[in-house]
Amino acid sequence: MxxxxxxxxxxxxxxxxxxxxxxxxxxxxxxxxxxxxxxxxxxxxxxxxxxxxxxxxxxxxxxxxxxxxxxxxxxxxxxxxxxxxxxxxxxxxxxxxxxxxxxxxxxxxxxxxxxxxxxxxxxxxxxxxxxxRHWDGCILDAVKKVRGGAIGEVVRIEAHMGGWGQPGDWWRTSRTISGGILYDWGVHLLEYSFQIMEGEKMKEVSGFAKTGFWAPKTKWKSDSNEDEGFAVVRFQSGKWLTLNISSIESKPKEGTVEITGTKGSLVMNHGDWKLITHKDGVTVTETGKNPQGEGxxxxxxxxxxxxxxxxxIITPEWARRPIHVLELAGKSAKAGTAIKVKYE
Missing domain, CATH: 3.40.50.720 (NAD(P)-binding Rossmann-like Domain)
Structure with missing residues (x-):
């Protein structure tokens, strides 16, 4: 070099x-x-x-x-x-x-x-x-809270984004060009999640997909992205991570990433956060604004x-990890079975 x-x-x-x-x-x-x-x-x-x-x-x-x-x-x-x-x-x-x-x-x-x-x-x-977005304020704050013990031991992460509406006719809607519905924001949400699951090794990936609802109405027809994509990552420790990106979601879920632990849950959004914990038998809900990002x-x-x-910090091996998950999720959706990972 x-x-x-x-x-x-x-x-x-x-x-x-x-x-x-x-x-x-x-x-x-x-x-x-x-x-x-x-x-x-x-x-x-x-x-x-x-x-x-x-x-x-x-x-x-x-x-x-x-x-x-x-x-x-x-x-x-x-x-x-x-x-x-x-x-x-x-x-x-x-x-x-x-x-x-x-x-x-x-x-x-x-x-x-x-x-x-x-x-x-x-x-x-x-x-x-x-x-x-590795340095977005939302994930910087979430990592700090989780590693500080705010929700106890992390058990699962649910990452999601979507709404109801026909995708546009640009290249990002073509499955051949873009990779599919999970490849845009899904890559960001997985990268966030892997920061939270630091040190956890993957075991297998399952994928699910719905296609054909929007496709006839789009420029790309049969090459259009899935209407919805869903992936489940199982870690060797028994923890799990789900990713859901949808264009047929009529009831969008709260936040973009929800982290569930043994002592509470943290709902992460780009602008703010919600922390649900328990004290003396009472459920306590706290909210706040995220710090400025440092992209x-x-x-x-x-x-x-x-x-x-x-x-x-962002090595190609780190960047390969979400791609490996998304590729296996697509193969799993077609095969109807979970697929073992090559890279943990």
Missing amino acids: KKFKNASEIKVGVIGYGGAFNMGKSHLNEMKKAGMTPTAVAEIDKERLKVAETDFPGIETYTSVAEMLKKSDVNLLAIITPHNTHAKLAIQCLKAGRHIVCEKPLAITTAECDAMIAEAKKNKLVASTYHN WKLYQNVADHIVKGEKL
Whole structure:
């Protein structure tokens, strides 16, 4: 791995500068905040390249990744493209000697993750995922409460998100492109949950899915995402985790993650929390607001890892874990049986 004296020497770029959520600009600004130097943008839409040139005057722009890798000396690339392109682009960049940070999910399949990890190790390069929500205020507060003993021993986690409504006709609704209904917010909720279940080893995954309700009405027809996806992760200790993402949920559940322990329950939401415990035979309910998130720490950690050798927090192995669960959940739903994990 090339040595850098300070973060400003790390030239950074993005692959993808699409208009959705203005993510290209956000990534470059967060990299800049971490001390790195925005250098290049690759984007197939020439109009979006004009926007990038306005946002970052003097930045190099390219209409293909191959052209950028050939002509630019950019060191670190953020891949901000549809999910099914992540692995191919990441391996292309790693083979060209560039560090990469993929937008989540890292990939769609475990095999894709394995190939990315192998290529990064072979070339002694950094491969990470943009799990900036690892530092969301809600999970920072929940981890603090749980590890402080607020609900006793954790028994189970129920992660859920959904509502009732027809999905839009963008690429995230295509199962082939996105991976399925569980691959968007589901990856975030699993990553939250694995922080709570720190040290727990997985045993098997079961999956359930409902398809066909919205599909006839969407652009993608039979390739549309599931109407609802449900996964159960069984840990070797006997604890369990459920994940439910739905577009047919008429009665959305409270919060996004509910953690049940032997002495109480913690309902986690993005803005606030609810803690239910017991004292002298009386049920006590407390509520409060979550602290500010610290998502900027992701690129700061990446920069410090490259320059100072600090431990990388979002390793590709960590990012592979939710992908492994989601892939097995999909296979389980089709097979109608639980599937043993390869990676615990």
